[in-house]
Amino acid sequence: MKTHFKIFLFSMLLMGFTACNANNKKVNTNYAQVQITAHKPSKQYIKVALLLDTSNSMDGLIDQAKAQLWDIVNELSYAKCHDSKPNLQIALYEYGNDRLNGDEGYIRQVLTFSEDLDEISKELFSLTTNGGEEYCGQVIQTSLNQLKWGDNPDDLKLIFIAGNEPFTQGKIHYKDASTNAKEKNVTINTIFCGDYQQGISSRWKDGASLTNGDYMAINQNNATVHIASPYDDDILILNQKLNKTYVIYGHAGRQKMALQAEQDTNAGLYSKANAVSRTVSKSSHLYKNKSWDLVDAEREENFKYDDLEKSQLPEVLKGKSETEIKAYVAEKRKERESIQNKIQELNKKRKLYILDHKKENSNGLENAMTKAIKEQAKKKKYTWN
Numbered sequence: 126m127k128t129h130f131k132i133f134l135f136s137m138l139l140m141g142f143t144a145c146n147a148n149n150k151k152v153n154t155n156y157a158q159v160q161i162t163a164h165k166p167s168k169q170y171i172k173v174a175l176l177l178d179t180s181n182s183m184d185g186l187i188d189q190a191k192a193q194l195w196d197i198v199n200e201l202s203y204a205k206c207h208d209s210k211p212n213l214q215i216a217l218y219e220y221g222n223d224r225l226n227g228d229e230g231y232i233r234q235v236l237t238f239s240e241d242l243d244e245i246s247k248e249l250f251s252l253t254t255n256g257g258e259e260y261c262g263q264v265i266q267t268s269l270n271q272l273k274w275g276d277n278p279d280d281l282k283l284i285f286i287a288g289n290e291p292f293t294q295g296k297i298h299y300k301d302a303s304t305n306a307k308e309k310n311v312t313i314n315t316i317f318c319g320d321y322q323q324g325i326s327s328r329w330k331d332g333a334s335l336t337n338g339d340y341m342a343i344n345q346n347n348a349t350v351h352i353a354s355p356y357d358d359d360i361l362i363l364n365q366k367l368n369k370t371y372v373i374y375g376h377a378g379r380q381k382m383a384l385q386a387e388q389d390t391n392a393g394l395y396s397k398a399n400a401v402s403r404t405v406s407k408s409s410h411l412y413k414n415k416s417w418d419l420v421d422a423e424r425e426e427n428f429k430y431d432d433l434e435k436s437q438l439p440e441v442l443k444g445k446s447e448t449e450i451k452a453y454v455a456e457k458r459k460e461r462e463s464i465q466n467k468i469q470e471l472n473k474k475r476k477l478y479i480l481d482h483k484k485e486n487s488n489g490l491e492n493a494m495t496k497a498i499k500e501q502a503k504k505k506k507y508t509w510n
Contacts, residue, residue, distance in 0.1 A: 169211040170280045174268045178288035180221040195402035202409035214238040221259035230263040246388045260295025265302040282311040289318040292328035303335035314338040351398040354478040356471045364404040370461035372419040381417035405472045408465035
């Protein structure tokens with residue numbers, strides 16, 4: 126699947142940003158008020174269900190998912206609607222793999238809606254391919270039934286399904302699934318792994334059109350082009366410093382910190398460029414660890430220091446007073462924000478360097494698609510920093 130999986134997933138998520146919350150309140154121009162508003166969490170969500178074919182022919186698709194997750198997150202982190210930066214939730218399904226339960230349509234929910242990017246990365250790296258039957262209508266309907274799509278009219282609800290077998294297979298017809306999707310205000314987008322016209326004749330385009338979604342076809346044999354920059358090493362050094370600003374708490378604290386380190390390793394083993402992209406993602410507002418990190422948790426409206434189990438704090442905070450704990454967390458927050466700002470500044474230079482060193486026709490389809498999507502989003506008043 127190579128470079129074009131990025132096209133698929135990137136276009137999928139950016140499509141979500143085209144429905145801006147028109148009811149956002151205007152921010153007071155008073156400086157203090159602006160500062161308070163900037164830290165108020167957004168209530169708007171982009172909810173995306175990824176339905177990935179994991180049959181034998183889809184090794185490239187899974188491979189590209191692992192490689193391009195962080196680049197996609199980085200692009201999304203720059204999007205704004207008025208003064209709001211929407212939250213992101215991703216769910217993951219695999220289908221078409223005969224290791225799965227045939228009675229359930231060879232379908233498995235890998236991950237329900239989650240904001241935990243480390244968990245999403247972990248599950249992507251766990252996917253393997255095998256032969257099987259690909260039932261598009263059934264996997265769509267399963268995701269509609271199992272996921273909590275919610276009823277917030279400002280939320281954007283998207284399904285993206287990728288595969289290369291006829292869209293008509295299985296007991297549940299895709300048209301019935303599309304009808305149910307429209308009832309839930311969910312848009313289905315399809316990506317056919319093969320010839321564009323073949324995807325049309327096998328009903329992949331129709332599967333998208335029924336909910337006004339996008340149909341795309343990709344060449345799964347194209348390779349990813351990684352461009353090293355002179356800023357990569359400095360960004361990776363800052364990642365090591367960034368990791369030291371996390372303050373674990375709760376029963377899952379140590380386990381989650383280990384998961385963070387594991388995904389750093391996975392990204393690095395894939396490529397140095399991937400590790401750099403992950404570090405940039407960790408410096409954005411979309412990388413959240415409120416379930417185990419006190420710095421992130423303290424920002425939550427329902428967080429109370431009284432609820433902390435002192436036995437579940439790191440050694441450096443055991444026996445400390447609430448005042449001392451707050452001071453320590455504040456120090457780590459200040460340190461983290463400084464590091465994140467440095468990463469973002471280096472990444473601006475890195476992006477310019479990569480842009481200057483891209484071959485004229487490298488990733489041409491990707492460039493054309495992302496340009497079209499951004500033009501579409503611009504009509505909805507979205508901007509990119």
